[in-house]
Amino acid sequence: MSKAAKTAEVADIETTSVEAEEAPIEGRREISETELRSITEALIFVAEEPISAKFIAQVIDVERETIEKAIEKLAQEYELRGGGLQFREIAGGWQIATRAEHHEHIRAYLRSKPSAKLSLASLETLAVIAYKQPVTVPEILEIRGVQSPSAIKTLLDKRLIIAKGRKETVGRPMMYGTSKEFLIQFGLKDLSELPSIEDFQDLAGGAIE
Amino acid sequence: MEESTQIEPTAEPTAEAAEASAKINVAGAQPEIASDQDTDQLKITLGEFEGPLDLLLYLIRQEQVNIYEIPVARITDEYLRYLNLMQELDLTVAGDFLVMAAQLIELKSRMLLPRDPFAAAEEQEDPRAELVNRLLEHEKFKAAAQMLWSRATVEQAVFTRAEIETDTNNPEVAVGLFDLLRVFQQILARHKEEVLMEIEREEVTMAEMIDRLRNMVRSAGELNLIEFFERAQSRRELVVAFLSVLELVRLSEISLVQRETFGDITACAVTPAT
Numbered sequence: 001m002s003k004a005a006k007t008a009e010v011a012d013i014e015t016t017s018v019e020a021e022e023a024p025i026e027g028r029r030e031i032s033e034t035e036l037r038s039i040t041e042a043l044i045f046v047a048e049e050p051i052s053a054k055f056i057a058q059v060i061d062v063e064r065e066t067i068e069k070a071i072e073k074l075a076q077e078y079e080l081r082g083g084g085l086q087f088r089e090i091a092g093g094w095q096i097a098t099r100a101e102h103h104e105h106i107r108a109y110l111r112s113k114p115s116a117k118l119s120l121a122s123l124e125t126l127a128v129i130a131y132k133q134p135v136t137v138p139e140i141l142e143i144r145g146v147q148s149p150s151a152i153k154t155l156l157d158k159r160l161i162i163a164k165g166r167k168e169t170v171g172r173p174m175m176y177g178t179s180k181e182f183l184i185q186f187g188l189k190d191l192s193e194l195p196s197i198e199d200f201q202d203l204a205g206g207a208i209e
Numbered sequence: 210m211e212e213s214t215q216i217e218p219t220a221e222p223t224a225e226a227a228e229a230s231a232k233i234n235v236a237g238a239q240p241e242i243a244s245d246q247d248t249d250q251l252k253i254t255l256g257e258f259e260g261p262l263d264l265l266l267y268l269i270r271q272e273q274v275n276i277y278e279i280p281v282a283r284i285t286d287e288y289l290r291y292l293n294l295m296q297e298l299d300l301t302v303a304g305d306f307l308v309m310a311a312q313l314i315e316l317k318s319r320m321l322l323p324r325d326p327f328a329a330a331e332e333q334e335d336p337r338a339e340l341v342n343r344l345l346e347h348e349k350f351k352a353a354a355q356m357l358w359s360r361a362t363v364e365q366a367v368f369t370r371a372e373i374e375t376d377t378n379n380p381e382v383a384v385g386l387f388d389l390l391r392v393f394q395q396i397l398a399r400h401k402e403e404v405l406m407e408i409e410r411e412e413v414t415m416a417e418m419i420d421r422l423r424n425m426v427r428s429a430g431e432l433n434l435i436e437f438f439e440r441a442q443s444r445r446e447l448v449v450a451f452l453s454v455l456e457l458v459r460l461s462e463i464s465l466v467q468r469e470t471f472g473d474i475t476a477c478a479v480t481p482a483t
Contacts, residue, residue, distance in 0.1 A: 046373060086367075095369060103366030114365045120354065121259045127353035143346055145262035147305045186357060187364040200352035 037070040050093025091183035125151040133177035134164040261309030285313040418453040
């Protein structure tokens with residue numbers, strides 16, 4: 001279930017587990033399953049951003065698999081309880097959030113309106129970047145058939161896209177890709193959760209024999 | 210900007226496109242788009258076009274034709290008509306719209322050329338293939354943008370907890386009682402200063418200034434006005450002093466005398482006429 005959590009931040013897993021084994025406090029390893037689950041939930045609640053199983057394991061100083069099991073159980077519990085909160089996987093981590101259907105009352109309480117949406121031009125540009133990344137500005141404009149790169153700046157300002165190095169071609173143009181913020185704002189576990197671009201083919205071309 | 214929109218004649222015609230080319234149906238077969246649309250309606254529509262591909266897709270849908278069988282001549286005419294309209298409405302027609310117009314006209318002329326009757330069906334490249342591919346690609350991303358839009362809408366309805374207060378994001382919390390006292394004293398001190406300033410501002414009223422001038426003139430019999438004005442400590446006081454001189458002259462309590470040209474002006478007490 002937590003494929004994304006596993007793949008996220010793979011970089012220094014090894015060092016972590018080594019540290020974990022060398023941890024001097026033996027007693028820590030004897031946390032009961034229930035307690036571990038409860039600590040995991042508390043950490044996910046307190047975390048500012050979606051937090052990965054690996055990171056939680058580091059904090060509590062236990063094996064990642066144990067945390068993954070705890071998370072799985074928590075997700076089931078939340079699902080079963082059917083309360084106002086959802087326990088979900090997003091942007092390679094886990095998060096506790098309200099259920100979307102309560103938005104009206106929550107907004108009434110917060111006295112907030114839905115924030116300004118992206119313009120159609122920005123959304124189209126974002127779609128091109130999401131599916132073609134890493135992609136350069138000329139390539140984006142070519143697909144969109146327009147000359148103005150202003151939408152790209154908007155997306156950079158909103159931190160939805162980030163520079164992903166330069167393309168080794170004439171002029172070494174900057175390449176762009178989507179950011180973690182993009183996953184968060186669009187409620188995606190990871191990029192593989194985006195529907196395949198070919199699925200839009202039928203919509204686009206209409207019935208083709 | 211030219212390089213990104215130029216049609217590269219590299220695209221291989223797809224089987225479908227080649228098949229479609231066999232039954233080209235240039236203008237006339239399809240119902241014409243209503244040409245007497247009022248301008249208001251068009252204004253709204255025009256605003257939605259993000260670029261020439263968008264406009265082209267819209268026209269093709271209006272014409273209700275298969276995207277693989279674009280009636281180039283008619284669509285080109287429609288496209289140019291829209292550009293004219295945009296210009297009439299004083300909308301700046303972006304360069305990319307004009308580039309597309311040029312490409313459409315070129316395409317239209319290429320469609321008029323007779324096909325090589327001896328070439329095999331597969332080799333007959335449909336001149337529209339490149340444009341069709343671009344339109345399809347564009348449409349795909351439009352659909353993807355739609356999907357992103359609905360995802361974002363759902364996400365906006367989901368809330369996470371507000372920021373938790375910690376010493377890092379709110380360092381003021383980490384103070385003791387004495388810090389609090391010190392801050393309170395600072396506030397008191399600042400408050401005192403403010404009160405002082407207010408008194409200063411109210412220092413001299415018009416009535417006081419008139420009294421002062423009257424007394425000075427009376428006690429000395431006469432008064433050099435430069436001396437009087439120099440006593441003023443602020444701009445405001447100076448103004449009040451000047452006004453009080455005018456006032457006493459008006460009331461004929463003093464008269465102003467200048468004994469020599471460009472000399473000092475002296476205020477003299479006027480003995481009330483009996």
